[in-house]
Amino acid sequence: MGTALTPNETEVLALLRGANGPMTAYQLLGRMQRKGGAVAPPTVYRALKGLEEAGVVQRIETLRAWAVVTSPVPGVVAICDYCGSVRSVEAPSLFESLHQRLAAEGFAEARQTIEVHGRCGDCTGGRA
Amino acid sequence: MGTALTPNETEVLALLRGANGPMTAYQLLGRMQRKGGAVAPPTVYRALKGLEEAGVVQRIETLRAWAVVTSPVPGVVAICDYCGSVRSVEAPSLFESLHQRLAAEGFAEARQTIEVHGRCGDCTGGRA
DNA sequence: CAGATATACGTTATAGTATTACATAGCACA
DNA sequence: TGTGCTATGTAATACTATAACGTATATCTG
Structure with a gap:
């Protein structure tokens, strides 16, 4: 392998x-x-x-x-701009939708990058 | 404005x-x-x-x-690694799914980056 | 008008990220 | 032995981005 x-x-x-x-x-x-x-x-x-x-x-x-890489399958990288934490969130159906959507445009994807910035649960629960 | x-x-x-x-x-x-x-x-x-x-x-x-920025709404950036073309593909429902999926994790997103590399329709149709 | 503030810009320097190009060392194996 | 391959070392450089400070201009306001 x-x-x-x-x-x-x-x-x-x-x-x-x-x-x-x-x-x-x-x-x-x-x-x-x-x-x-x-x-x-x-x-x-x-x-x-x-x-x-x-x-x-x-x-x-x-x-x-x-x-x-923490997940066996590509994930959404969620980056908290408040505490700096970075998590990979699995979302297989999302990637499948992405594949479908691109296929509809004739685009054959080889590599996806999905990164999201925002505020994580811990930082939302507490104060700003 | x-x-x-x-x-x-x-x-x-x-x-x-x-x-x-x-x-x-x-x-x-x-x-x-x-x-x-x-x-x-x-x-x-x-x-x-x-x-x-x-x-x-x-x-x-x-x-x-x-x-x-070519679309009024955030899109998926599709980058062809063969001809170098870059297109923004609208996919509102995809972004909505992403929002839902992250909300389920308690993550409130402020900015999404979705970029995909691969081969565009023009480059797929023709030769390698 | 004088002074205060804010915006845009210029200028110099430097920080931070990544690659090229070439040399060397060790291993595998015909 | 020698040939080729992989991993590494080494020096230099390219590429991307920001910090820090100065200046000019406009606008407001007392």
């Missing part, structure tokens, strides 16, 4: 798993430098590319940051 | 309208420099910010580029 991860990919993935949210490439770079000495941007970007192709991380486009 | 556009905003909007697709901020900058002499990045970014707030342009996140 998926080829095994390389050492660098493993390290980046571990860092992302240990974080409680997305990290930018340069945050990852900083962590790796504090551990391992001379690490340069291509090391991080190559690892991210590999992990993305393996389907285990994804770029959160609107944050220019990277996060572990 | 919407305040009038500033001269810089007007110029940037005209450039985007004249293009047949999204332009990056630095492409806009280059055009403005060839016309007007010394123009710096903040000039472009300020104009884009104003236009975005006015709802007449939007950033295409997955392209890191900017495009004129």
Whole structure:
């Protein structure tokens, strides 16, 4: 199946798993430098590319940051602008509707990005 | 209603309208420099910010580029990776489903980004 | 009118994100 | 042994975006 991860990919993935949210490439770079000495941007970007192709991380486009994929199926990324939390919400029927809608236009999609900014339940319940 | 556009905003909007697709901020900058002499990045970014707030342009996140808003209502941005075309596809019921789905999670959305990469009808019909 | 405020813009510098290009090292295996 | 492949290192650069500060102009208002 998926080829095994390389050492660098493993390290980046571990860092992302240990974080409680997305990290930018340069945050990852900083962590790796504090551990391992001379690490340069291509090391991080190559690892991210590999992990993305393996389907285990994804770029959160609107944050220019990277996060572990938490759901087996593509989801809606819900980003709270108040507390910064990022959740992936599964919505298979939504993606199916999207597929249908695009098919009706003759468009064959290969990759969907759905990101939503707003306020999460925790931040809505409490004060502003 | 919407305040009038500033001269810089007007110029940037005209450039985007004249293009047949999204332009990056630095492409806009280059055009403005060839016309007007010394123009710096903040000039472009300020104009884009104003236009975005006015709802007449939007950033295409997955392209890191900017495009004129073509539909009165938020749409699905369909990007053909073969010919580079970018279209906004209206899908009100899709956005309504998205709203419902997020509301069920307690999430109140303020801004949605839906971008899809794939192959458009023109590129599907013909050869690879 | 003087002074206060607000908007738009100019200018310089810098921050933040990502890629290109080329070198090297190790492994697999004919 | 040598050939090719994968992963990595390394240096430089490209691309995207913002911060911080200054200036000009308009408008309001006492």
